[in-house]
Amino acid sequence: MKITLSVIKADVGSIAGHVTVHEKQLELAREILSREKERGLLIDFYVTHCGDDIELIMTHDKGVSNPEIHELAWNTFKEITEKVSKKYKLYAAGQDLLAESFSGNIRGMGPGVAEMEVEERESEPVAIFMADKTEPGAWNYILYKIFADPFNTAGLVIDPKMHQGFVFKVMDVIEHKTVDLRCPEEAYDLLALIGTPSRYVIHSVYRKDGLLASVASTSRLSLIAGRYVGKDDPVLIVRAQHGLPAMGEILEAFTFPHIVAGWMRGSHHGPLMPVPLRHAHPTRFDGPPRVIGLGFNLANGELVGPVDLFDDPSFDKTRELANDIAEIMRRHGPFMPGRLGPDEMEYTTLPSVLEKLKDRFEKVED
Numbered sequence: 001m002k003i004t005l006s007v008i009k010a011d012v013g014s015i016a017g018h019v020t021v022h023e024k025q026l027e028l029a030r031e032i033l034s035r036e037k038e039r040g041l042l043i044d045f046y047v048t049h050c051g052d053d054i055e056l057i058m059t060h061d062k063g064v065s066n067p068e069i070h071e072l073a074w075n076t077f078k079e080i081t082e083k084v085s086k087k088y089k090l091y092a093a094g095q096d097l098l099a100e101s102f103s104g105n106i107r108g109m110g111p112g113v114a115e116m117e118v119e120e121r122e123s124e125p126v127a128i129f130m131a132d133k134t135e136p137g138a139w140n141y142i143l144y145k146i147f148a149d150p151f152n153t154a155g156l157v158i159d160p161k162m163h164q165g166f167v168f169k170v171m172d173v174i175e176h177k178t179v180d181l182r183c184p185e186e187a188y189d190l191l192a193l194i195g196t197p198s199r200y201v202i203h204s205v206y207r208k209d210g211l212l213a214s215v216a217s218t219s220r221l222s223l224i225a226g227r228y229v230g231k232d233d234p235v236l237i238v239r240a241q242h243g244l245p246a247m248g249e250i251l252e253a254f255t256f257p258h259i260v261a262g263w264m265r266g267s268h269h270g271p272l273m274p275v276p277l278r279h280a281h282p283t284r285f286d287g288p289p290r291v292i293g294l295g296f297n298l299a300n301g302e303l304v305g306p307v308d309l310f311d312d313p314s315f316d317k318t319r320e321l322a323n324d325i326a327e328i329m330r331r332h333g334p335f336m337p338g339r340l341g342p343d344e345m346e347y348t349t350l351p352s353v354l355e356k357l358k359d360r361f362e363k364v365e366d
């Protein structure tokens, strides 16, 4: 039986700034999705949040990019905006709903999407990662570690099913095209691209025999809107075990809080801190960027779980290091590399500052 797992997320307003969602928003999402489960459109669902982003985790048999599923997500976010965010005057109500109305596919309309259609294996463990105050390129380092680095993933050396390696589909988000790169043989080409996470973003990962292993969200809001409209707090689905990385190998990739773009005003660099659900509300300088992970088993589409994957003291050292890095980055104030580089500032105030000063620049005569 083919099952589709759709994770669709949006920020449609939050409490106390861009900090966290309102319980009533989650309640309404659950109410709407359970109606659709009764009606038979969804097989199962789970609703949660990471910071100010509402995450709809849904299973069904309609395939990816299905208009009914996408419209359901769009209408859910709309209804939450109208009935809860506006009622309680939550901050930035409807923030990520960039389009006037739904037009067939939620991609490119603001919300983030990661979806995969799979033939359920005899047992189908999956991890779903959801981040706040960062962007899709944040998964590049993580996915490389999971699927290409034998120092992270012992199975690349030990498990005969993984030994041939994986294929990475990389998207150029500026030119809007993709390229498939095979690992380990093209690892250096892959790294040459994905080391620029603002432009080259890993879209999905396949085993060499074609088995889909992972899918990430890839939208960049600023490129949709042409101006700064917040970061695209990304989501990621990874299948685990039995010829794919073990859950522990997947999680091992998060033990180094690598520095990602996002944080305050989407304009700073900060460490990606893995946290349990109860800590999924970024406050210091609107951050630092953080990620939650939920583990499920799919059983004919039913979402069995979740397990709060980072609710484990073995990630305490990672969090401590993340706080040390956060401290170092904050001391830079408005200076790079605390602040993002000029390319990334293009969607904020930089063009208007340059415009204002353009007549005051004087030519240097040598």
Ligand code: F6R
Residues within 6 Å of the ligand: 017, 018, 092, 133, 134, 230, 231, 262, 263, 264, 265, 266, 285, 286
């Ligand atoms: C980062 C983020 C926040 C806001 C900041 C300013 O992704 O959402 O850091 O950028 O709080 O928000 P406004 O301009 O809405 O006051």
Ligand code: MG
Residues within 6 Å of the ligand: 011, 013, 014, 017, 018, 052, 092, 095, 230
């Ligand atoms: Mg927000």
Ligand code: MG
Residues within 6 Å of the ligand: 011, 051, 052, 053, 132, 133, 233
């Ligand atoms: Mg957010």
